[in-house]
Amino acid sequence: MNTKSCLNCGHSISDEFCPHCGQKADTARITPYSLIKNDILGSIWHVEAKFFQTLKDIIIRPGKTAMDYISGKRIRYNNFISLLLILFGFNVLGLHFYEKFAPQEDVAEFSDLRAFFSKYSKTILFIIIPVLGINAYFLFKRLKLNIAEHFIIATVSLLGILIIFLLDDIVSLIGLWKPVSGIFNIIDKIIFGLFILFPAITYWNAFKNLYSKSGLLWRVSVLYVLMGIESFTIIIILYKIF
Structure with a gap:
């Protein structure tokens, strides 16, 4: 050897x-060739490939991505918390550009609502993780996952929501630049439906081989009811403070 x-x-x-x-x-030894090939192009390709691979897996198979990460298969993925902050920043940027280029009457129509969600967006979005994680911990207790592992699944679910929000921002901006009658409204409704369903998709994808369809269905349904009540309560409290 x-x-x-x-x-x-x-x-x-x-x-x-x-x-x-x-x-x-x-x-x-570093040479001009190795500097370009390995240090510059190699680093950029490695970061971008890993970033987009993580985004793709979160959208296509969110539950399996979360379970793979929990089981220790982590080298192919970006750190989920870092990715959360990056996507949140992109969403803030997307909203900023929409407000900048949208007709003023459209922006003014929801100015109070936008101001509220702009101020408390971080709180509202990041509250999804403990809300989902704690509720799922009790509903899926038979799996013996600890609370931190449930937080990972909830984080992947939130990452998917942020990706969908970002797609919606892009569609809205394209709609402002080149409006096509009806088509962007249809795409917007499809994206909104995905946003609502994404937590269910995540948990179904994660646990579909561990529960019966009926057992998984009622658990996910209860999860949504609890999440809706708790999220609505939190938003009302924040709105009263605002």
Whole structure:
């Protein structure tokens, strides 16, 4: 077996990475070619590929993505909390551009409501995680997942909602730029339906092989009822404060 010393810590290496510090074994002198190929293009491709792969998995198979992450299969995914903050920032930016380019009468019509949700959007969105997580912890207790693991599933559900919101922002902006009679209203309604259904899709996708269809259906239904009551109560309290 060929071994060599790690250029970073001096330990012996016989594999692709140093077992002591984790640096790659093929680290060599930097050349113009290696700088462009590995450090610039390689880094950009790695970050972008991982980012978009995570988004795709959250939309296509949210429950399985959450369960894979919980089970330890994490290297293919971006950190969910970091992704949450990034997507939230994109949504704020999307809303800003919509308000900037939308006709003033459309913006003014919902000015009070927009002001309320603009002020408390972080609270409202991030309250979804504990609301979903705690309710699901009791409804799906047979699975023996702890509260933190249920919070991961709830986080993936919120990530999906934020992706859908972002798509809605893009559709709204395109509709302002190039309005087509009726089509953007239809797309907007489809996106709104996905937003409402996404938590159900997440839990169904996560637990469809662990419960019967009827058992999963009533649990998800109760989850929605509880989530609706609790979210409505929180929004009313915040609105009274506002």
